[in-house]
Structure formats: C-alpha cells, structure tokens
Amino acid sequence: MTSHSTFPKLSHSESDSELPLTEGSLLDFPSNPIAVLRRLNAEHGEIAGLQDGAHRLFFVFGPKWTQRVLSDARTFHSRFFALRGGKRSPQRRLTSGLLSMNGDEHKQHRRLVMGPFQKQVIGQYAEPVTQxxxxxxxxxxxxETRDLHEDMTHYMLRVTSALLFGLDEPELAYQIGAMLDEWIHMNHEIGMGAFIAGKQFTDGYDELMTLGKTLEQEILGMINLKKSRGASGSDLLSLLIQAHDQGVKIDDGNLVGHVALLFGAAHKTTAHTLCWTIFLLTQHPEIMSELWQEIDTxxxxxxxNLGEIENLSVTERVLKESMRIMPASGYSQRIAAEPVDLGPFRLRRGEPVIFSQFITHRLPEIYQEPNAFLPDRWRTLSVSPYAYLPFGNGPRMCIGAPLAMMILKITLPSMLKRFRFSAVSGSEVNGAIRSTMLTPLGELPVTLHEPDGQFDQNSVQGNIHDLVKLPIQTQPAAKPSRKAA
Structure with missing residues (x-):
C-alpha cells in the first residue's frame, strides 16, 4: 500500500511566524482531539493551524469561519470517508454515497435521497421505532444495573437497520447493520492515514478492503431481495428503489453508497445522544423531575404518538441542550477543492479544514455558563445556525435531522415512562472523541427503578468532570404530583 499523505508540501517562503500556527505532531490530533481542539482555540481563537514539518491541518471555531467553510460547498468539499480505494473497488462504491458527493452530483442525489426524509414520510417510521x-x-x-452505552448502541443498531432495510427480514437487516458498523469504525480509525502517513493507519488497509468487498455483496443481496419482492415497503432502501423504478437515475452502485453512508451518519450519533442525555439527567434531579412530570402528564x-411529541417542550429543550454540551459529532472536516484564502491562511488544493461542534457549542461569548447543562437557556436564547449545529448546516445540513429528532422524542419519553434511572454511585464515566464522535469510553452504568418520581444524584468519577460542569450533590428532588389516573 502506498502512503496516503495528501498534504501539499510548503516551501520555506510560505512559512510565516506571524500566522496562527502551532508546531506539533499531526498524530496528536487523532490521539486526543479534545485536547488539541481546546489548545488551538485557546492559543489562536477562531482560526488556527497545526503544523508538522511540511504538513498542516486547519481549524475553524465559532459561527463566522464555520459559516465561511460550510456555506461554500463549491470550494470546500465533503469527504465523509478519506480512504476511497481503487476506482472499481467495492470500497470506492461503498464510499460514493451522498455524503461523499460534491457539486452537481451532490445536488441531484440530495434531491433524490431527500424523498424518504420528507415530513409526510418519516411519520411512517414512528410505528417501527415504537415497536x-x-x-x-x-x-x-x-x-437491574444496565450498561447504557451497550444498550443504546444495540438499540440504535436495530432501529437504523430496520428503517434502512425494513422489518420483514429483521435478522438479515441486523446482520448487515452490524457489518456496516464494523466497516464504518475501521474507516474512521485508519482514515487519518489519508492525511498522515503512519504505520498505525496503514496496517489495517487490506483488512478494510476485504471487509468492504463482503459488505457490498451483502447489501447487493438485500437490494436484489427487495426488488424480487416488488420493493413495496416504507423502509429507506425500498423507497430509493421505487424512485429508481419511477425513472430517477440511480443504479445499484449508488444504492450501495447511499445505504452505507446513511447508516454511518445515523447509527451511533443517535445512540450517543441518548446515552449522554440520560446520564446528564441522572446528574440533574430537578431537571429530570420537570421532564418526567411533563411526560407523565x-x-x-x-x-x-406523533401528536404528543409536538407538545413536549421540556423534552425539546433537554434534547437541544444535551446536543449542545455533548454533541454526537465532536468535529467534522471539509477539503479545499481549489486554492483558497481562509482568513490569514492560503490553503492549497486537498488541504483539510476541521470545524468543531464541541468547541463552538462552548464558546463563552455565545453561551453563558457554557460547560453547564441548562436546558432552560433555550426558553429565550436565539443563536446563529452556525453557532449551534448538531446536524451541521449549510447546503449539506444532515437530511436525517427530522428523523433523528423523532426517534429521540419517541425513545426518551418511552424510557422515562417505564423506569427511573440513577447513575451507579462512584462509577467511572469517561468520554472522548473517537471517529469524530463524542462517545462514552467503556461502560455507562445506570440502575433501573420504578418510575416513582424520586430523583436523586449519585456522584461519579472520571473525565466527565472535565467535559461537563456537574452540580454539587444535592438532596433528592421533591416528588411532583402525578396526574389523576
């Protein structure tokens, strides 16, 4: 395998000691993204670079430069997966879905793929999610004491697989979903090798290519099965096949790519949001009590049902604040498609720009007490769409955002109607950005109780205290009055 480093080399004349650049190893970033993001923001403010010899990564923080990058889809291209494989390889087809398309191709396919995500369509997915x-x-x-991280990951694997492939073949859908999950994880883990030549990023390349070949065969098998049955279902794959049958140009290679990348964008991001939201509620009894009272009433x-979730205003604020302070996507990237000026920097074609929800959502000039979980801030707070972007923004904003919110607004109340959750006292709760996502590290243990409204806070250990300002342990929240039976 050849080196995947695509950074253009700088000549000495292009070096400038006045630029907001920090010297360091580019390997520091995938090793500890949060530490590097915080350091660069603290040292340089809203735009920065990390330089390692002849190579550089660029970073933007805050709404001004984030909007500059995300709104200009012509100059700053998306590359959801960095390792594309050969032109005729399964890896190339798997990584050629909507999130890796650019220009006119992206516009055309976005219009196609938007169909299954229209408001009048996603309501059909409420029943399988509830089931x-x-x-x-x-x-x-x-x-019981449950590992919330494992449970939510497993649950969302089933939900995402069912919505993509349908409930008529649940085990086959789950099997393909699990394979997709493994393939996506491998892509992110070794994908930095597309920018940084290093043995740790290249050793797994052949294994990834082999897995991609098997995965493509499995997805094509599902496509053929759907076609043989008339593709009459309401799952996303059937709807895309129906669009093809109605004259929209989309071949099996496009279908494979769209399925792979839609799964990658949906599965663990929603799972992690559920994990962090439940955990944050266990540490804020007063907020949990208010939320439970709304749901109970x-x-x-x-x-x-769909009508009820529209009226759950506390639920809306809790989820919105959870996705602010613990965003499922900690950062993402764009690639300069041509030479471009970005603030004080001159980017060459192929150079990457990182934008970070984790940092932007915590800027004190935008959010008071930025490290505290305060859902009520959203009663009055109004911010730029580029200051709050859990689903990205601009012409490439996540098309699945309404569906993700529906899943969250069905799942969270369902969980709280059935159980009261408490964190295990003294447990270790850690989080880090892995594969661009802010994920729990290891277990996230919670104990299940009757839904009696007796909320309290058990203290926990771990680096969660470096990620969120948790309140000092308080007395149990007063039990709210229940509605009449």
Whole structure:
C-alpha cells in the first residue's frame, strides 16, 4: 500500500511566524482531539493551524469561519470517508454515497435521497421505532444495573437497520447493520492515514478492503431481495428503489453508497445522544423531575404518538441542550477543492479544514455558563445556525435531522415512562472523541427503578468532570404530583 499523505508540501517562503500556527505532531490530533481542539482555540481563537514539518491541518471555531467553510460547498468539499480505494473497488462504491458527493452530483442525489426524509414520510417510521423501543424495555427489569452505552448502541443498531432495510427480514437487516458498523469504525480509525502517513493507519488497509468487498455483496443481496419482492415497503432502501423504478437515475452502485453512508451518519450519533442525555439527567434531579412530570402528564400510552411529541417542550429543550454540551459529532472536516484564502491562511488544493461542534457549542461569548447543562437557556436564547449545529448546516445540513429528532422524542419519553434511572454511585464515566464522535469510553452504568418520581444524584468519577460542569450533590428532588389516573 502506498502512503496516503495528501498534504501539499510548503516551501520555506510560505512559512510565516506571524500566522496562527502551532508546531506539533499531526498524530496528536487523532490521539486526543479534545485536547488539541481546546489548545488551538485557546492559543489562536477562531482560526488556527497545526503544523508538522511540511504538513498542516486547519481549524475553524465559532459561527463566522464555520459559516465561511460550510456555506461554500463549491470550494470546500465533503469527504465523509478519506480512504476511497481503487476506482472499481467495492470500497470506492461503498464510499460514493451522498455524503461523499460534491457539486452537481451532490445536488441531484440530495434531491433524490431527500424523498424518504420528507415530513409526510418519516411519520411512517414512528410505528417501527415504537415497536423496537418497547421490545428493548420489555427485556429490562427494575433493580437491574444496565450498561447504557451497550444498550443504546444495540438499540440504535436495530432501529437504523430496520428503517434502512425494513422489518420483514429483521435478522438479515441486523446482520448487515452490524457489518456496516464494523466497516464504518475501521474507516474512521485508519482514515487519518489519508492525511498522515503512519504505520498505525496503514496496517489495517487490506483488512478494510476485504471487509468492504463482503459488505457490498451483502447489501447487493438485500437490494436484489427487495426488488424480487416488488420493493413495496416504507423502509429507506425500498423507497430509493421505487424512485429508481419511477425513472430517477440511480443504479445499484449508488444504492450501495447511499445505504452505507446513511447508516454511518445515523447509527451511533443517535445512540450517543441518548446515552449522554440520560446520564446528564441522572446528574440533574430537578431537571429530570420537570421532564418526567411533563411526560407523565402529556403522554397517555407507554410511548408518545406523533401528536404528543409536538407538545413536549421540556423534552425539546433537554434534547437541544444535551446536543449542545455533548454533541454526537465532536468535529467534522471539509477539503479545499481549489486554492483558497481562509482568513490569514492560503490553503492549497486537498488541504483539510476541521470545524468543531464541541468547541463552538462552548464558546463563552455565545453561551453563558457554557460547560453547564441548562436546558432552560433555550426558553429565550436565539443563536446563529452556525453557532449551534448538531446536524451541521449549510447546503449539506444532515437530511436525517427530522428523523433523528423523532426517534429521540419517541425513545426518551418511552424510557422515562417505564423506569427511573440513577447513575451507579462512584462509577467511572469517561468520554472522548473517537471517529469524530463524542462517545462514552467503556461502560455507562445506570440502575433501573420504578418510575416513582424520586430523583436523586449519585456522584461519579472520571473525565466527565472535565467535559461537563456537574452540580454539587444535592438532596433528592421533591416528588411532583402525578396526574389523576
């Protein structure tokens, strides 16, 4: 395998000691993204560079420069996966979906893929989501201690697989979903090798190519199965096949790429949001109490219907604040498609720009008490769409945002209707950005109780205290009055 370093080399005349550059190893960034992001923002402010010899990474923080990068899709291209493989390889086809398309091709396919994500369509997905969350909760018992990280990852694997492939072949859908999850993880783990030549990034390349070949065969098998049955379902794959049958130009290679990248954008991001939201609630009894009272009052059945979730204002604020302070995507990137000036820098074609939700969502000039979990800030706070961007923004804003919010607004109330959650006292809770996502490291243990409204806070250890300002342990929150039976 050849080196995947694509950084243009700088001549000495292009070096400038006045530029907001920090000298260091580019390997520091994938090793500890949060530390590097914080350091560069503290040293240089809203725009910075990390220089390692002849190579550089660029970083933008805050709404001004984030908007500059995200709004100019012609100059700053998306490359969801850095390792594309050969032109005729399965890896190339798998990584050629919407999130890796640019220019006119992206516009055309975005219009196509938007179809299954229209508001009038996503309502059809409420029933399977409700079915799957009910199945999960039926398997839980009061008194158990559960690993929230494992449970939410497994749950969202089933949800994402079902919405992509349907419920008619649940085990096959789950099998392909699990394979997709492994493939996506490998892409992110060794993908930095596309920018940084290093043995640790290149050793797994052949293994990734082999997995990609098997994965493509499995997805094509599902496509052929759907076609043989008339593709009459409401799952995303069936809807895309139906669009093809109605004259929209999309071949099987496009379908493979769209399926792979839609799964990659949806699965763990939503799982991590559920994890962090439940954990934050266990550490804020007063907020948990207010949320539970809203759900207990307004949600009649074990899970909310589409009409009810529109009225859950506390739920809306809790989720919005959770996605601010612990955004599922800690950072993402764009690639300069041509030479371009970005603030004090002159970028060459192929150079990457990192933008960070984790840093932008915590800038004190935008958010008061930025490291505190304060859902009520959203009663009055109004910020730029480039200052709050859990789903990105601009012409490439996540098309699945409404669907993700529907899943969250069904799942969270369903969980809180069935159980009261408490963190395990003294447990180790750690988080880090891995594969661009802000993920729990290891277990996230919670104990299940009857939904009795007796919320309290158990103290925990770990680097979570470096990520969120948790309140000093307080007395249990007063039990709210329940609605009449």
């Amino acid at each position: 799957l969350v009910t199945e999960m909760l039926d398997s839980w018992q009061v008194g 307004l949600v009649e059945q074990p899970s909310p």
